Amino acid sequence: MNPAAHTEVSVTRTSIAAVAILIGLAVLPYVIDIYQVQLLTYGLIFAIAALGFNLLLGSTGLLSFGHSAYFGVGAYTVAFMVRDLGTVSMELCIIGGVIGTTIIAALFGYVCVRYTRIFFGILTLALSQVIWSLAFKFFWVTGGTDGIRVPGRGMTLLAGLIDFKGSGAFQKFVFSYYYYVLVIFAVVAALMWVIVHSPFGMALKAIRDNEVRARFVGLSVRRYRWFAFIISGAFTGLAGALWVPLNGLTTPDILYWPFSGEIVFMTVLGGFRTFTGPIVGAIAFNYLKTYAVASSAYWQLVLGVVLVVLVLVLPNGIIGTAQQLFRKLRRH
Numbered sequence: 001m002n003p004a005a006h007t008e009v010s011v012t013r014t015s016i017a018a019v020a021i022l023i024g025l026a027v028l029p030y031v032i033d034i035y036q037v038q039l040l041t042y043g044l045i046f047a048i049a050a051l052g053f054n055l056l057l058g059s060t061g062l063l064s065f066g067h068s069a070y071f072g073v074g075a076y077t078v079a080f081m082v083r084d085l086g087t088v089s090m091e092l093c094i095i096g097g098v099i100g101t102t103i104i105a106a107l108f109g110y111v112c113v114r115y116t117r118i119f120f121g122i123l124t125l126a127l128s129q130v131i132w133s134l135a136f137k138f139f140w141v142t143g144g145t146d147g148i149r150v151p152g153r154g155m156t157l158l159a160g161l162i163d164f165k166g167s168g169a170f171q172k173f174v175f176s177y178y179y180y181v182l183v184i185f186a187v188v189a190a191l192m193w194v195i196v197h198s199p200f201g202m203a204l205k206a207i208r209d210n211e212v213r214a215r216f217v218g219l220s221v222r223r224y225r226w227f228a229f230i231i232s233g234a235f236t237g238l239a240g241a242l243w244v245p246l247n248g249l250t251t252p253d254i255l256y257w258p259f260s261g262e263i264v265f266m267t268v269l270g271g272f273r274t275f276t277g278p279i280v281g282a283i284a285f286n287y288l289k290t291y292a293v294a295s296s297a298y299w300q301l302v303l304g305v306v307l308v309v310l311v312l313v314l315p316n317g318i319i320g321t322a323q324q325l326f327r328k329l330r331r332h
Helices: 003-030 034-060 068-085 090-112 117-137 169-196 199-209 211-216 221-247 257-270 277-295 299-313 317-331
Strands: none
Touching: 003 034, 003 169, 034 169, 034 199, 034 221, 034 257, 034 277, 068 090, 068 117, 068 221, 068 257, 090 117, 090 221, 117 257, 169 199, 169 221, 199 211, 199 221, 211 221, 257 277, 257 299, 257 317, 277 299, 277 317
């Protein structure tokens, strides 16, 4: 089979698998309870954040410890729009959140992409903590540790066509918001697939694999990294904007460095060398953390032990290890 035909077959198989998974996710709320629907919605939102983060780690080879900043900026932008401007349209909130995050990501990225390896990681961490400290200290603006309430039932979807007034508002919100997030997730995943497999994505991988050679063939390494940083931050900010109505409260905790670590771990758990790895890792991590918190007062210890065991058993992540096993079975 020639390379073009092989690529066409691969794309067709991927498209069929993606459609089948989306159909399964669309049917799932009819067979699980409302709490599980909420958990799955959280998982899809974190999957968007992990996809954005992996454009830096998996495609560009840059490990950021500060992506909580972009998730938090997206969340706080929505909170400010709801509280101070009286915005109730979720579409306007998303636009505002993505624009705000893109601006911050462009500014931070301009500084960070001048460095690589551990220097890049430490710089992203330091800048994210600046945002956290501002949210924590300027409590008369951000609400401090009390945060800003954003009741999801007060929002509207699809330019006001769907609201959540009257009886059964909570159940209606949970189910409607799940499908709203699912559609956005599908669009975002498709868009990220195009970006990763475009000439731009190939250039990022070339820079990741051999920066010196990429410079010799004429690639502007710093510019490509900066664009990747901005796109990565915008995707993560979108996840933060979607998270706010579902959570109902925005606090500085989502800006603090442990949340950046969670985004990193979601991606690594699923397999950062694969496209679907961050998606699976985000959903799996969300369930692991939720049930660890519910099962023990020492949930950090339980979660830590489980995650360490998973990393040792699955060094290439869930999807990476599954692909290796599949290839071995095919050979045999």
